[in-house]
Amino acid sequence: xxxxxxxxxxxxxxxxxxxxxxxxxxxxxxxxxxxxxxxxxxxxxxxxxxxxxxxxxxxxxxxxxxxxxxxxxxxxxxxxxxxxxxxxxxxxxxxxxxxxxxxxxxxxxxxxxxxxxxxxxxxxxxxxxxxxxxxxxxxxxxxxxxxxxxxxxxxxxxxxxxxxxxxxxxxxxxxxxxxxxxxxxxxxxxxxxxxxxxxxxxxxxxxxxxxxxxxxxxxxxxxxxxxxxxxxxxxxxxxxxxxxxxxxxxxxxxxxxxxxxxxxxxxxxxxxxxxxxxxx
Numbered sequence: 001x002x003x004x005x006x007x008x009x010x011x012x013x014x015x016x017x018x019x020x021x022x023x024x025x026x027x028x029x030x031x032x033x034x035x036x037x038x039x040x041x042x043x044x045x046x047x048x049x050x051x052x053x054x055x056x057x058x059x060x061x062x063x064x065x066x067x068x069x070x071x072x073x074x075x076x077x078x079x080x081x082x083x084x085x086x087x088x089x090x091x092x093x094x095x096x097x098x099x100x101x102x103x104x105x106x107x108x109x110x111x112x113x114x115x116x117x118x119x120x121x122x123x124x125x126x127x128x129x130x131x132x133x134x135x136x137x138x139x140x141x142x143x144x145x146x147x148x149x150x151x152x153x154x155x156x157x158x159x160x161x162x163x164x165x166x167x168x169x170x171x172x173x174x175x176x177x178x179x180x181x182x183x184x185x186x187x188x189x190x191x192x193x194x195x196x197x198x199x200x201x202x203x204x205x206x207x208x209x210x211x212x213x214x215x216x217x218x219x220x221x222x223x224x225x226x227x228x229x230x231x232x233x234x235x236x237x238x239x240x241x242x243x244x245x246x247x248x249x250x251x252x253x254x255x256x257x258x259x260x261x262x263x264x265x266x267x268x269x270x271x272x273x274x275x276x277x278x279x280x
Contacts, residue, residue, distance in 0.1 A: 071214070124220055125161060131230045163219050189276050193225065
């Protein structure tokens with residue numbers, strides 16, 4: 001395995017913070033096939049929740065932001081039973097593992113706690129799972145895809161870890177979490193990607209600076225962004241109702257396109273937009 005200078009710097013830094021042995025930590029961080037730290041500490045973009053000031057963009061050492069402070073690893077989260085047995089909703093974060101999502105769980109105050117790291121990673125995951133349609137069977141003590149959106153259920157019959165609850169970012173451990181998080185982000189339409197700062201500004205949220213972002217905080221922001229989209233666009237509707245709304249929205253967009261084309265000669269279809277993969 002090739003270990004770069006940047007990798008050694010990060011290993012020593014993590015070791016000094018959490019008193020891990022450097023050799024064991026390198027195995028956790030780098031993994032058998034990782035060749036440099038940029039493969040390991042992978043910061044997904046979260047531009048929808050970040051300040052745009054170029055002066056705030058961090059200097060990086062192989063993908064590690066300046067001032068990056070890692071969170072302690074949670075080895076217990078690697079246990080498949082962790083998501084079924086660890087307590088949720090015992091503090092100020094409003095959440096129940098059972099039943100479907102309720103509006104109180106999707107409040108701006110709850111979403112703000114996700115961004116501020118005032119709840120657990122498991123609580124963030126659990127709320128997203130409920131909104132996607134996973135339901136917890138209390139007797140069997142397991143999650144089931146009972147009401148999961150059909151398109152999502154095909155890819156994820158079991159609730160995925162969107163956060164990386166173990167906080168171990170080697171490719172072998174973290175890739176499933178990263179992939180599921182990316183799928184969640186892709187399902188957010190472009191018009192809904194900038195709403196965190198709009199909706200949560202009254203609570204004091206003005207966005208993160210790039211140098212503040214860590215993998216954990218970035219993925220929390222993406223989950224909060226999706227939850228906000230879910231609350232505003234999907235919550236309370238059946239699948240058939242959502243499909244009907246989408247059809248009407250597409251028809252209205254086509255009418256607008258033809259009107260603009262006739263008035264200006266410009267075809268708005270020529271404007272590129274990122275693809276959206278609906279969860280329903």
